Amino acid sequence: MARSSAILLATFLATGACFKGAERDKEVPPGNPGGLCLAPDGRCDSGMCNRDENYCYDPADPCEGFFCGGEERGTCTPDGAAQPSCQCAVGYENQTFALYCCPIDGSDPYCDPSSAEVDGEQESSGG
Numbered sequence: 001m002a003r004s005s006a007i008l009l010a011t012f013l014a015t016g017a018c019f020k021g022a023e024r025d026k027e028v029p030p031g032n033p034g035g036l037c038l039a040p041d042g043r044c045d046s047g048m049c050n051r052d053e054n055y056c057y058d059p060a061d062p063c064e065g066f067f068c069g070g071e072e073r074g075t076c077t078p079d080g081a082a083q084p085s086c087q088c089a090v091g092y093e094n095q096t097f098a099l100y101c102c103p104i105d106g107s108d109p110y111c112d113p114s115s116a117e118v119d120g121e122q123e124s125s126g127g
Contacts, residue, residue, distance in 0.1 A: 033058040034065020034084075050083060055099070057084055066099055069108075074101035 028034035031045035033056050042049045044056035047064075058064045063076035068086035074094070079085040086094045088101035096102050102111030 028065045030056075032056060032065060033061075034067075053098070055084075068094070068099065069101045073103075 030036040031038045031043075033044075033047040035044075035056050037044055037049035037051065037054050037056055042051045042054070047056045047058040049056055056065075059082060062078040062082050062084045066076040066084040066086070068074035068076050068088065069092070072089065073092045074086045074088035076084050076099075077087055084099060086099050086101055088094050091104055092101035093104055094101050096111055096113055100111070102108055106112075
């Protein structure tokens with residue numbers, strides 16, 4: 001009995017270790033809610049394109065695909081226009097990127113506005 005309990009505990013701990021960081025959200029593919037609109041015509045494979053901000057969203061669930069940088073940083077809530085909006089936790093702000101909560105202390109290199117440029121092109125901050 002003790003041996004099977006130890007094996008079960010080891011399996012549980014190993015599973016938790018394997019998924020450590022899984023709560024950190026991955027970048028959403030372009031054309032899907034939370035991702036960039038597809039060029040050149042600004043369309044989305046699913047959902048609608050917000051052409052002003054260049055992201056796809058689902059009008060039925062505006063926050064689908066938007067994670068604001070992770071649950072510990074903030075949460076997405078639809079705004080008055082039924083668009084995704086990040087409500088940041090204490091110690092985080094979304095002044096640099098509207099849909100990503102950045103630590104106020106500047107500890108996240110992805111929150112540096114100059115890091116948003118890759119090969120001369122702007123990256124999305126929607127995810």
